[in-house]
Amino acid sequence: MTVSASKFYSSSADTIDSASESAFFAKLKMRNGTFKLTRPSRFRELEVAFRPLIEQRTGSLHEVLDVGVSTGLTTVELASFLKGCGAAARITATDLFIEAHIVELGPGLKILCDPEGWPLQYDVSGIIIRPWVRRLDYVTLAFIPLVLGRKLLRPRLRSRIRAGMSRPVKMITRSLPSNGEIEFEENDIMRRSQHFVRRFDLVRAANILNTNYFSPDQIRTAIGNIHSYLRGPGALVMIARTNRAQENAGTLFELKEDGSFAVLERVGGGSEIEKLVLDFRAS
Ligand SMILES: C[S@@+](CC[C@H](N)C(=O)[O-])C[C@H]1O[C@@H](n2cnc3c(N)ncnc32)[C@H](O)[C@@H]1O
Incomplete structure (x- = not known):
């Protein structure tokens, strides 16, 4: 009901x-036709696969951006995953509609x-x-x-x-930790936000940059913005999509010295936009 x-x-x-909250x-x-869809525990296999790589980098994971978070339920899970890996990170959670x-x-x-x-x-x-x-x-x-x-x-x-x-x-989850480590902000990933530039050590975009929803040009724009939001070489980007069977396809990328991306790890065959990310060059 x-x-x-x-x-x-x-x-x-x-x-x-x-x-019940997700329901x-x-x-x-x-008004852009998207639903506030999310689901608890949807990224478990990504966490398992990416954990060793995240654990190696906890010392440099301070600021995290989670893009298109819906209610932020999976952002809360990201926060506890990062904490479990030993990272003390502050997370900025964005969505077009909050x-x-x-x-x-x-x-x-x-x-x-x-x-x-x-x-x-x-x-x-x-x-x-x-x-x-x-x-x-x-x-x-x-x-x-x-x-x-x-x-x-x-x-x-x-x-x-x-x-x-x-x-x-606010259309956000009630399960937020009370320590203020997650901050919500209405933000459009298609528009460059100057206050995000060179700020983040890890950016996650889960179930947002989907090829059936955005055109390749729009996805390139979003990748360009995410690239500009990374602090510098060594910063990480996690892109994932969950299918109807609740299986994930995702890739963990690392920003290289020359400004291009390299694949660190894949789950479920990798992100469907992996090639767009790897082909990306900052102008
Ligand atoms: C399917 S939900 C994904 C939620 C969460 N990341 C997850 O995987 O459970 C996609 C979210 O992206 C948001 N969204 C759509 N277009 C966006 C844009 N241009 N910028 C930021 N968020 C956007 C929608 O409002 C929606 O809440």
């Missing part, structure tokens, strides 16, 4: 396990939406309705009220948010 956003955000962290976020479709708002538009109507008023969940007197259109809706004509509703509600939601008449929430 789908939980309402107001119930989800009102309940305490210890009443929601990570599977709640997985039903939220962002901030959201719950807006009450009338008696019994609560809407979870992004800061631009894009609806993510309707709660009509406790009945949860998804705002996004699926293929079947074009057959049943259910897409008409969904599209019209979004069009009509969006400006009202946006103006309520601008007027401070909303409850701001």
